[in-house]
Amino acid sequence: MSREQLSQLLRDSPSVLTAGEAASTLGMTHTAAARRLAAWCRAGWLARVRRGAYVPVPIESASADIALEDSWSVATAMFSPCYIGGWSAAEHWGLTEQIFGSLCVMTTKRPRNRNPVLRKARFELHTVAAANFIGLKTVWRGGTRMHVSDPARTVIDMLADPTLAGGIRHLVEMVGSLLRDQPKEAAKLGVYAGKLGIGSVFKRLGFLLQRDHPDQGALIELCRQNLSAGYAKLDPALPADRLATAWRVWVPATEAREVQP
Structure with a gap:
């Protein structure tokens, strides 16, 4: 009966099993x-992801010490409401190699540990307000329905927080890829x-467009019309000593290439 119950549970439940x-x-x-x-975990039929959550162990696996499929x-x-964003969404949409x-x-939760490792898989969690769940696409992985930011929303998230791109160099690449492809x-x-x-999104986007993609006239003008007071760094993680006055953005020396007026 126990194995029959597990089979029923695996048929009817998502990829992660909980007591509820x-x-x-x-x-x-x-x-x-x-x-x-x-008990199923002790028997080697399930592997514990974290307290109260398990994943099935493939029949062909010789050990319950498995990586997540x-x-x-x-x-x-684990983290719903959430969506896959940042560099992971960029990989999904082909914005970066x-x-x-x-x-x-990207989750509405505020976890203490923002870099959990679950069954050998590393996660990086970023908190976002539920009201900002816009620009998302629904995808299916196996029998699980989930959300991923669409290409444009992915880039906007990165412009808001360049760490989501892995830094300004990757962000520049992904903006170019989106505009081109x-x-x-x-x-x-x-x-x-x-x-x-x-x-800061309009400041960073306007600066990058005018510097690298001056043909995007309408979007550049939109950014200019929406400039807010104050200044932002192009990449908050880097020192910046060059001020692009027109865009109210501080720029690292490595990114301070000539911008057309």
């Missing part, structure tokens, strides 16, 4: 379900920037 889901599916109390999951599905189960070693998750997505940049209302 097991109790609902198997018609038992939460306590009984938690004990049953722990799909970190996206686990992120959705850079390989990053962790999954970037996905012009329909590029048209959404101004829309998302306006809805999110983050002043």
Whole structure:
């Protein structure tokens, strides 16, 4: 009966199993379900992700010490409401060829540990307000439905926080890739920037467009019209001693190439 129950649970449940889901599916109390999951873990049929959460161990696996098959599905189960964003979304949409070693998750949660490692998979968690869940696409991984920021929203998130791109060099690459390869997505940049209302986004985007893509006249003008008071750094993680006055942005010497007036 126990193995039959596990088979039923794996058929009807998402990729990450919890006591609540097991109790609902198997018609038992939460306590009984938690004990049953722990017993299956001890038997080597499940692997513990963290307290109260398990993933199935493939039949062909010689050990329960397994890596996660799909970190996206686990992120959705562990950190919802959330979406996959930043460099991970950029990889998904082909905006970069850079390989990053962790999954970037944008979540409404405020976890104490923002860099958890679950079954050998590294996650980096960033908090975002539920009201800012715009510009998302639905994707399926196995039987799990999840969200990922669309290409334009991915770039806007990175403009708001360049660490989500892995730094300004990668951000410059991804802006160029979007404008070159996905012009329909590029048209959404101004829309998302306006809805999110983050002043530094218009400053960074305007500066980069005028410097690297001066043909984007309409979008440059939109950025100019939405400049807020105060100054921002092009990349807050780097020292910056050059001021691009027109865009109210401090620029590292390595990025202070000539900008057309």
